[in-house]
Amino acid sequence: MKRIYNVVIIDDDQVAIDNLAACLNDFPMIEIAGTARNANLGKRIIAKHKPDLLFLDMELSDMNGIDLFNQIRDEIDWSMRVIVYSAHDKYMLQAFREIAFDYLLKPIDPAELETVISRSIEDIDQEQVAIAPPYIQLRSLSKEKQAFAIATPTNDFQVLHTEDIGYFKYNQERKQWEVYPCSQPKIALRRNTTAENILKSSPSFVQIHQSCIININYLVTIKERRCVLYPPFDQVNDLSISNIFHKKLLKMFQQF
Incomplete structure (x- = not known):
C-alpha cells in the first residue's frame, strides 16, 4: 500500500x-x-x-x-x-x-x-530508507551492550554503545543533531537525522525538549524543570524540560 x-x-x-x-x-x-x-x-x-x-x-x-x-x-x-x-x-x-x-x-x-x-x-x-539509515542497530557481543553505527554528515560511520552516550542536542544554527559521548567530543549527525530516528534507536533515549534527548540511565534527578546527570555530564546545565515532555519523563524516571 x-x-x-x-x-x-x-x-x-x-x-x-x-x-x-x-x-x-x-x-x-x-x-x-x-x-x-x-x-x-x-x-x-x-x-x-x-x-x-x-x-x-x-x-x-x-x-x-x-x-x-x-x-x-x-x-x-x-x-x-x-x-x-x-x-x-x-x-x-x-x-x-x-x-x-x-x-x-x-x-x-x-x-x-x-x-x-x-x-x-x-x-x-x-528517513525510512533501510540502506544506511542514520542509526543502524548492530548485534553486540555483550547482551548488556547495545551498539550503534552513527552516520555523520560526511557519510562516515562511528560505532558507539548506548551507555557511552549522555545526551543529544539539536544545533539550530547548523540544522542538525549532535551526540555527546562520555569520552570524546560531540559528534555531528547526518542532517536528515530526526528525533524519531534517535528515539527508535534505544528505549534509554528520552526526549525532554524539542531540541534535547537524554540517556535516562545518566539521570540523577529533576531539579526546577532541569535534568541533572551523572558524571561526566554533571556540569551540563542546559538540559531544560519543556511542558509537553515533563509528565512522560517523570513517569519513566519513577519506573526506572
Whole structure:
C-alpha cells in the first residue's frame, strides 16, 4: 500500500485555501487533514492531525506564521515539513532560517508546487530508507551492550554503545543533531537525522525538549524543570524540560 501524506493548510484567505486545496487534489498521495483561517485554530489543528506537511501563510490575521510556529515548536514531537507560502518574497530568507523546509509564492504555480511536493516526500521517505539509515542497530557481543553505527554528515560511520552516550542536542544554527559521548567530543549527525530516528534507536533515549534527548540511565534527578546527570555530564546545565515532555519523563524516571 502506498503511503498517504497528511497536509494542514493555515491561511486567513479562504479563496487561497480553496485554490491550494484544489491543486493538492491532483496528488493522489496527499490528503488534506485540516485547514484553519487563523493562528489559534491552526495550532489546534496541527496538534490534532500531526501533519507530514504544513502549508503556512506568513500574514495571518492574528499573528505571522513564524510566531505561530515558534509558539508550538516545543510541542512538535513528530517529523513535519513546513512549506511557507506568501504573496511576497520578503519573508523568504527569514522563513528559511527559522522554520521553512520550502517556500512558495502566491498565486501557486502548479509546476513549483509539484517540485515542492516531490522534494518534501523524498525527504520524508529518506528517513525510512533501510540502506544506511542514520542509526543502524548492530548485534553486540555483550547482551548488556547495545551498539550503534552513527552516520555523520560526511557519510562516515562511528560505532558507539548506548551507555557511552549522555545526551543529544539539536544545533539550530547548523540544522542538525549532535551526540555527546562520555569520552570524546560531540559528534555531528547526518542532517536528515530526526528525533524519531534517535528515539527508535534505544528505549534509554528520552526526549525532554524539542531540541534535547537524554540517556535516562545518566539521570540523577529533576531539579526546577532541569535534568541533572551523572558524571561526566554533571556540569551540563542546559538540559531544560519543556511542558509537553515533563509528565512522560517523570513517569519513566519513577519506573526506572
